[in-house]
Amino acid sequence: MPMRPTTSRNSSRLSAALASLRAQEEQETLLGDDEERVDGDGGVGYNPDEEIFASDPHKDLPVYRTIHRIRRLILASIDDPYTLVQLRDPRMNALIVRPLVDRLYDPKDCSVVYCLLVNRVRFLHERYYQAHHHETVNTTRANLCELLAGKILRRFDEEHPGRAGLLLLANVLVAGFEPFQNAPADVLSESRHSFEWAIQDRGGYEGKFTALEIAIISESKHFLSGSACQKVVDAVYRGRVVYTPICFIDIIPDHYKHKPVRLYNPRKGPVLNHYRLIVPRTRNIIDIVQFLILIVLYAIAMTNRDHTQWTGYEILFAIYGAGWCLDESATILEHGWKVYTQNLWSFLDITFVGIYVIYLAMRLYGSTHDNLEVSRQALDVLSVAAPILFPRLAFNLMPENMLFISLRAMMGNFMLLTLIAAWCFAGFLLALRWLSFGQVPPDEDPDAETSNPITISKWMLYIWFGLDATGIEQAPNFHLIMGPALMVAFAFLGNTLFLTILVAILSDTFSKIAADASAEIQFRRTVLTFEGVKSDSIFAYRPPFNVLALLVLVPLKFVVSPRWFHKINVTAVRILNLPILLAITWYERRNLWNPTRKPLATTNKRRKFSLWNWARFSVHGDIQAVFETEIPTQVLDDIEELDEIEDEVPNWGGAAAGNGHQLRRATTFGGALRRSNSPTPMSPQARTSTNQTRRRRMSSIVPNADPGS
Structure with a gap:
């Protein structure tokens, strides 16, 4: 009997949803206690026998050629204006988008996404500076570049599952590339002036940018909101994927080590891993705490203000405020003004830094020249910062609120x-x-x-x-x-x-x-994540110790060797951040990756008597508890028997999909559509093998399923 279209559509949606859920669970349980090839910093997927300063693994990719190849293809494909909705139309997808994706996709070249986004930046630039081209045409070309980048990234995700796939996606988005990479020698000789800004030696990583950074400055919001991109962003934000960032300028440069993109195993990393201080989630929490301290000191100093003399509260606030402003200034130098201003609360921070500088200059002038009027005016200027600081705290606590x-x-x-x-x-x-x-x-x-x-x-x-x-x-x-x-x-x-x-x-x-x-x-979440990964060592020092580090370590950099400077810097960071590093290690070893599942009796006993299980105090606690208990094997067999769909559906795909009718079987725990040309029922042995396969798949989908059941 033919399947009704509604049933087929629902089964497809069910399969797609379960496949996405299974992929998410696989990503969150990638690492185990038996992982090998872990470097000294807990990185997985990197050979520990390689050099301390790792060379660029993508240095042989023809980035320059790919950029201009993409530009020629886009110019030949688009000569009329289209909206983004029109570009996503099935007809446009079949005529333009899909052929370009098939032509550009190369599983061995992870720079294609970067090159597409670079072309998007160029087309957006030409939209305003080339009068002979219609503005909307270049806008269409820029949108097409973004659309192609998202589809190619999604194909990378679909064809490379598991741990290797996550590493590949991370390399596509956060590995550094340079626009003139592998360009001809005569082109390089003519463009050497482009590298004059790179005043710091980075061992071959000068002038490199990541695809994530290019997507941010080009405001490729649809690309960044894709599931494949957000998978990497979430992994970087939580610290599951780690890498050495490439920044614009370091105030305290410590480039003795450079590691490529890799996964992080906290169970095999060092206890005092100072690199965990630049994990975006950890960095965000630390920033909020630092800002709370700034607000408290500001309120106390203004409450006990005295323009005739410096009070102890005001001195403490002035010192801490200087460290906080130094941290903000280093953030601007880290990734540049254009990326910094994409932050949700950047305009509030810049305003406060300006108010603080004016206040401090007037206050010091009034104190040194015994001018009480100037000192009083300095405190009046500082009082204007109140409408800046308190709303900024709300921005920090609710960064995803649509109002903000x-x-x-x-x-x-x-x-x-x-x-x-x-x-x-x-x-x-x-x-x-x-x-x-x-x-x-x-x-x-x-x-x-x-x-x-x-x-x-x-x-x-x-x-x-x-x-x-x-x-x-x-x-x-x-x-x-x-x-x-x-x-x-x-x-x-x-x-x-x-x-x-x-x-x-x-x-x-x-x-x-x-x-x-x-x-x-x-x-906004991507911007927060990208800005959270810091390269400058000054971010490892909490205000006001960063001011002291600036005065001590910058001159020391010119005296000692890079190896000894690295040792001194790491030792100082670990001493000053000892409680924070211990707390990070304790938390990440328990929560960074999903822990090994325990037997049912042990799990239920822990839930029953845990003081942190607040759901048991609620009259609706069973609503959550029913999803936390393990499912017996008999119930799973009954569910599989009820939800198995075996119907013939007409062949809508024509000759490309095969002759006659195809049998589409969609099961709840299959996660994908399985096709067969024969409607013959499954044998008992085949059904038993299929059920065992489903149970194994189910163990990676259901959070607390027993893998041995």
Whole structure:
């Protein structure tokens, strides 16, 4: 009897969902206690016999040639504007996208994704700087590059499962590539000026960028929100995938060691592994704690402020604040301004750094010159930081809240439009100022309010926000006819036209962000992850010890050898971060990877008497507990018998899919569709073997299944 289309569609969705779940479980249980080839830092997938400073494993890839090959293909494929929705249409997918994916995909070349994203950056650049090309055409080409990069990355993921697949995906996204890699000698000789910014020797890694960084600066949000990309981002964020990052400038450079991309096994890593301080999740927690300390010290210092002298609280805040500002400055140098500004709360941090620098300069000047007024003004400037610090804490605690994501985008539009409006409306201020010169009555002071530009600006500002109509009342004092005309025109343009445009622009910005909220959240998560992996050694020192490290280690770098500098740096980091490193090791050895499953009796006993199992205190605790208990074998057999689907479906694929009808069998724990040309029932021996295979697969899907059952 033919299968109904609804049943076939549901079974396909079920199989796809279970396959995704099984892949996720396999990723989370990759490492065991019997892993081999672990280096001294706990890295898996790297030969410990190799050199300490590992050479680039991808140095032979033809990146330069691939970049220009992709550009030629994109230019030949797209000559008309299309939207991203049109590019994803099945017809466009069959005619353009899929052939390009098949042509460009090479399982041995992990630089293809990087080259596609580099071409996307170029097409976005040409969108504004090449007038002979229509803007939307280059936008289409840029979108096609992003779409191809996502599909090729997904094919890497589908064809390389397990631990090797995760390592390959990580190399695709976080391994460093250089645009002129393996270019002809004459091209390299002409482009040497491009490397003048690389003032620090990195042993062959100068000028290299990762595909993840290129995706961030090109704002490839759909690419970054893909499941394959997020698999790597999540692994890097948790510290399961580790690598030596490539940064712009290091304040305290320690490049004695360089390790390639590898997995991390905490059970075989050192107890005091200082490299775990740059894991994004750990780094994010440490940043939040440091910021909480800054807020507490700021509140105490301002509560006990005394402009006549330095208090102990203010000295403590000033020292800690200097270390915190140094950390932010190093973050900007780490990956550059363009990546740093993609952070959700970067504009708040920059504002606070500016306020702190002004405060400290005024405070030191007032103290050294015994100027109490300047000292008082310095503390007044510092009080302005309160509206910056407290909202920033909310941004830290809720980084994926749509309100904060939209607020960051709308703040940029608001500031830009306000500056443009102030620039345009400055002509009204100038006209009113000049009109006031000839309208001063002889019996009044020439310095009347109508001649003061500050007063005129205040009246105009009140009209702008609809707070007061004093400016309109005083308009005849400028000129009997032109004064009221200018004020009324300004009121119409500023209070009506400007606010209407502002509301329209902000509403459009919010609607665009809300329409693709998932991509926006994944993009911000990727930025947070990429910025969390730090190369500069100064990030291993907590404020205010980073100021001390700056004063001691930077001069020491020019005195001792790189090997001794590395030893001194590591020793200092481990001593200053001893409690943090012990806590990280204890947590990661228990929670970084899924632990080995225990027998049913032991597991249930631990759940029953665990003080941390808060669900047992809830009247709805059984709702969660039913998914935590192991499933008996008899129940699994019954489920498999009930959910097995064996029906014939028509061959919609034509000759490419085979002749006649195909039998599609979709089982709950199969995770994939199995096809057969024969509708013959399975024999008892085959059914027994299939059930055993399903149980083994189920043990990797169901969180607490017994693998031996």
